Amino acid sequence: MPPRLRPTRLEHVVDGHALRARLSAAALDAIGDEVEQRKQALEILKAALFRGRMIAKERLENGAGGVETARLLSGVTDEVITALYDFTTVHMFRARNPTEGERLTLMAVGGYGRAVLSPYSDIDLLFLRPYKQTAHTESVIEFMLYALWDLGFKVGHASRTVEECIKLSREDFTIRTSILEARRLTGDEALADELKRRFRAEVVKGTGAEFVAAKLKERDDRHGRADASRYMVEPNVKEGKGALRDLHTLVWIAEYLHPVENPTEVFTLGYFDRREVAVFVRAFDFLHAVRAHLHFATGRPEERLTFDLQPEIARRMGYGDRADNPAVERFMRRYFLIAREVGALTRTFSAKLETEHLKAHPKGLSRFLPGRGGPKRKPLDVAGFHEEGGRLNIAGPEVFERDPVDLIRIFRIADQRDLDLHPDAFTAVTRNLGLITSKVRRDPQAAKAFLDILARGRRTYRTLTLMNESGVLGRFVPEFGRVVCQMQFNMYHSFTVDEHTLRAVGVIADIADGRLSEDHPLSVSIMPLIDDRESLFLAMLLHDTGKGGAGGQEKAGARAARSACERLGLDRGKIELIAWLVEHHLVMSDYAQKRDVTDPATVAAFAGIVENPERLRLLLVLTVADIRAVGPGVWNGWKGQLMRELYAATEAVFRGGRGSDPAASARRHQSSIAAEARTTLIAADPAAKGWAEAMEDAYFTAFGPEELSAHAALARRAQIQGGAAAETRIRPDRNAAEIVVAAKDRRGLFADLALVISGLGGNVVGARVFTSAQGQALDVFHVQDVTGSAIGCDNPRILRRLADALEAAGRGEPATFEPRKAPELGRAAAFAISPTVMLDNEASEDATVIEASGRDRPGLLEALARVLSDAGLSIISAHIDGYGERAVDAFYVQTQGGGKLADTRKANGLKNTLLEVLEAEEGQSARGRPRLERARASVAR
Template identity: 75%
Template sequence: MPPRLRPTRLEYVVDGVRLRAQLSAAALEHLGDETGQRKAALKILKDALFRGRMIAKERLENGAGGIETARLLSGVTDEVVSALYDFTTVHVFRARNPTEGERLALMAVGGYGRGTLAPFSDIDLLFLRPYKQTAHVESVIEYMLYALWDLGFKVGHASRTVEECIKLSREDFTIRTSILEARRLTGDEALADELIKRFQAEVVKGTGAEFVAAKLKERDERHNRAGASRYMVEPNVKEGKGGLRDLNTLFWIAQYLHPGQPIEKVMQLEMFTGREVRAFIRAFDFLWAVRCHLHFTTGRPEERLTFDLQPEIARRMGYGDRGDNPAVERFMRRYFLFAKEVGALTRVFAAKLEAERVKSEPRGLSRLINNRKHRRKPLDVPGFHEVGGRLDVDGVEVFERDPVNLLRLFKIADERNLDLHPDAFTAATRAAGLITSPVRRDHHAAKVFLDILARGRDPQRTLTLMTEAGVLGRFIPEFGRIVAQMQFNMYHSYTVDEHTLRAVGVIADIAAGRFAEDHPLATSILPLIADKEALFLAMLLHDTGKGGAGGQEKAGARAARQACERLGLDRSKIELVAWLVEHHLVMSDFAQKRDVSDPRTVADFARIVETPERLRLLEVLTVADIRAVGPGVWNGWKGQLMRELYHATEAVFRGGRGSEGAAQALRRYLENAAYDARVALAKIDPAAEAWADAMEDAYFTAFTEAEVLSHGRLARKAQAGGGAAAEGRVRPERNAAEVAVAAADRPRLFVDLSAAITGFGGNVVGARVFTSRTGQALDVFNVQDAAGEPYGVHDPRALERLIQALEAAARGEPTARETRRPGDLGRSAAFDITPTVTFDNDASETATVVEASGRDRPGLLAALAKTLSDAGLSIVSAHIDGYGERAVDAFYVVDAAGQKLGDARKRNAVKAAVLAALAEPEDEQAQGRRANLQRARASVAR
């Protein structure tokens, strides 16, 4: 990290006396020329502002602190605004003998009033009048506002009397908060003092509890808007949980409860340790530095730390690569550790409020209690008691006497559905260091921990509290290593630890029946799982191998064995947990990247899984893992693929072992399912019987009875009306539109259909290809729009136009392309994606599997399909998957003779062609990255 510099004295940046002298000289030089005066004054002020910002930027990049930079920028703005006020009231609208109505005080309010500004922050000004507005005051305000706008400021402003300020602040907490931080910049000093004194006496006095309640409610609502987790991987530095606004909330409450005292004085109260005071200052300084870098980098008031900006901010803040740990991930882990500290500081502050009897009776840590005293209610566990619905401890000696009580604290709170008293949480945070190796190997501690994890009422909430107190990471060091760790990709929405705890919560919700509609299979099989402790432990430890030697799966299995051995588990359970951790990605890989209707796919998967118990464990583990990745990642399409794989594998275990036994069992399963479906279809729609008899058996396990009926009608329509027919509908549960096309099979059919979807701005997220024995193809696509929503969900006519285009494409007719906006390469361009192509002749009995992986972009599927077709290959089935910025598409292909690709030279030629298709068009890639860099290095001299 760069060394810290000495703070810069403001007069070395913007000399206010000299600035005013320059303005006066300009006014005299252009005397009588109002336009010339204004133009000259604006140039002088703009130059001063530019110089101040450039000095602040240079010092920040050379190691100056975030708070220092924010104060320097605020000071520069003070001088410019005050000089403009003097110029306006002395040279433009001078009142030589001001009347009472011409008195005016200019005050900074809101964040600007606090004396800290980011480079492109709004500035909030209050023009304070003694009573009704006069023509003179109106002219001054209007002139100043237009000048400030011309200087590039975004100004929030109000013109009010003292009486209006008092009245409005009583009614509106936002106005009350802004006036709480008001400070005079220039103008009538007596008027400004009157506002401050009356505000303290008539608004603040006696209203502490309601103000605290309003601020904490406002904080909760803000968190919900910005993302309830403080571990969102693209955090909002200002508004997000654990961000600057949370620290500002503490400022506001402290100021309100201790009027006239600076925050430094409040922080010296005995409730805060020196470590906590230092943590507060470090967090505030770090977050301000990040925010200032964001503004300077983008040239705008950007508050969100997006993927495309993270590497640049990491570089500017002095982070470098360290071994296998990239600079951007080191920087972001630092960010999330500070966000965690902010959460802990909030609770310490809550404890201080509790001690002063400001808070009122709660159901949660962010609710207030009133001033009545709460009686202590002893519990049947020594050292613990209940106070006003909260669990507390008799003192830190409870933990010193028996460190296992650090775990019991959270178990008791969970069992009895009690909130943690802030004092207890603070004591646990400070005592977390008592958890050492002997405690980690204590069998009593292990039992308490496993009761929380596997049998707790709300394990996600409890484990989250343990993580924020530092207890969980101390007790399970393997988990501690992934706390605040991020993965620099667009697939995961949360840090590794947050994702893990959410996944544990998903399992608990499945067990409680809360996901019966979304996950009927997982809900039905979870009660059949014999070892739920192993399931929860595997979920908690499944990502502990990220960044480890030998790859995530192997490293994770090693970490799981270490943790389970320390907990004293028997060998069979240790090996089961380690196996689940090592294979936690297997089921999703087979379901989404392989053809489940191929007997070899299921046989290979069954050979890995080996037992029905492991199959059940993997199903639940995989559902929870995918669902906890982030909003919108799980969808009905993935659920359907996993159910197909589960049922097919279950049939294998019922019918025999080994590859050949598995294949035979699967064939029997498919034949029985297909027979039942054909019989049912013939009864409901006799006209579809011939079509159903010609369809392959695997088709009937992929779709519901209603869908099969619909496809049968579509096939007859295609045969009767020009050889092709298509239909589509929005499937909200799959977060996609499902489009089915029936047509006579021919070479390049799949290519033409994929190209048509791309041409109309669609993005294929799943595709299934079936061909009947009579040569009729049925291709089913799941399609999203550019925003990742179901195609046509907001414009049904767009889906109708796509269906018409697909029918034309299926008949071999050229299709018109709709004008659409190019994809946003900005965020994706932040990632280095190395294209890969693999061939597997063993994954299928009849086809070669070509797996292509590269940067996702609109039209990639069509480009890959065209490349394979141009190579003389026929696509039997396609399996499309995406992981944020990376696409992974698997194609089952055969050559012109219907055989696998056995010739190595042919495979090498195909590989080269597919790699070329994966490579982004140079102009688009360069354009996207160039635009990103230009945005990242935008000039601040606007």
């Protein structure tokens, strides 16, 4: 399609004359035997097609461009299909004196009509007739279609007259677009010319507005299906935002408004300057190369660049590792930079079209549409700027040359007045990025304009996204620019680093405006208490700028934050606060999800890091926004409850006074709550006195009065009905089912219960284990299903079955169901997961904290818990979290004597055994299982 790319020469790939000669020879050799003639013809054509595809594949792997490959594949297909047509019409169904009704033209339409074809793409054909179908043309078409199917083509086809094509084109924009791209392959040339002439005169003429509107709606619907962001980390190369179809749309619109004989002539119409043509060529070629590699790698028309395919495509396209920058992340960053260029090209194209086709109230690319007269210009009170057609425009590029700070101001003006940026202004911005120098970055007026957008903007996410798309944001804040389009190669994050960051900033803006009060009531209530919003928003903008940096993400991010904030002219106190928030932006999430927030030592340690209530408030909002912006479904009620509990416990420590010891304050707080809860429980239920006096303080701080009463009753029921009882309920506030099991404590109880939950399709997201002084255990699980919803939320029978199975397990009865097997790794196989195990005797006053991390799989919690049980350890609490393909399980354990695991030899043995479990796959070989059992046995000894 681009003008610099010439059609690939085919004589050394498929020699059309020689191919037809072989087909003729085969027809003559088997004359009189149509079955044999067809068989030999297909063998010859298959060989030619295979050879052509293999040559294209080899050239691609040796560095040929994507368009060159697509044109070569199209050329090979042309030769095969036209040779088949000649064979069919000469040797199989020859009309020696064809009548007017037997004229037939074979045309390529759709993508094949553009003469660019991916290895396993469909081929769209139009059999064009002058009148109604005759027996002869019907025979030719039928023979060809069956032959093409036998050759392995997936064929989209239609057989129509010229009149039918015109009629259907008026009614259906998909058909209209396919005929717009129609290309004659062979057959009656006059018939093809008639279709083209009538199509332009009777369909295209005077219908530019409706065609543009239809294509824009089609584009919007497509983007909606493929997610509205062009920065999804598993993009669709064909249909996604910033992908091939967006480029096709540009050419369709230009070609429709200005019909040309050859699609490459679109580039001579004046819509694009030399630089923009180069951008189009680069993007079109790169995306076609990626698509061709995808097809060849999978052997099918795969359009989605999934995690499991990304490393292979990166390798095929010649990307290698560089220092801490893996090949796959380098390749994907290139992909997203191309997608961004496609977005900028779309805006530029719209600006060119608007000089000819104007609309009074444009929206997005609908500004292409024609209207009556040009849009009115409304002067603004800012020199050099005006409102035009409901968008912000500039007097000319000299505005930025006169004062480069206007490259920042333009976005503040657009935000304050809630205006979209005019395409002419956007284009001028992108062409003047070089004016943003170190002087502009240190200009106080530029800093003020930027901070107004960031911390006080009306539509912060939209404006920052526009700044990022134009290249201004990364240019003005180079630390952010370093992570623009940077890939995060894991299954946890759904977006690139910059898109995730901008979404997180947008979440804070939404919280501040009260738009997320139901999801984040605590965050909303504390936002009015935060005086320094600039620090909060800047910390969020800069929180991931340390990814891949020296010394780790947190330290590198803090350095980057200091550099950016110093350049913005902030005072030292604010700079250090922002740097602290960036360095510690993961701390609250880690403590809430991996530690026991009812343990005074946990709260004290967290309070010691945070140091004051203002940091606590800032860190809570930052953490909520960060998690929520990771991707769809990552934030849920369970995480929200954990955050609220940690926040409340830490706030209580700070209320204890500046001079108090955090641990002592947390213990006093816990003891006070426990004493009051005991008294309340006994007063409400005198029969619960023994239970209340036998339970530790930590139990009473974890539950409310109604829950405590229900637990006491459940414990009594367990004693009555054979030693175990279970209850279940859906907790919408935690996005999980709460399952409580009361049973006589014994070795391996927790592991047996975890096995039942996993075997019946549940994923444990959190667990607390309490044991009374009388030896009765109370295990509380919060469980989701494989979709991340509360298990049993739409089927109460699942919860009843779970309760029955857990009661049986609590009594020591063996499981009667088939355990769930691990699914195929699929996309997760692309990730190398290094298992880790950490033992910490400092994190808790009376327990050892064991954190085990590795590849997630069904039954992992049970396997880890079984090892701990075999080692003679009691699990006090378990905290389960997942990060895409990685599981992180933290256990608080005690020895049989009620203390910490202090024996170094046993601790090392336990660590090695846990690593064995993390490395093992479910259904491991018989050779692997005994090794694991021997390791467990050594720990038990």
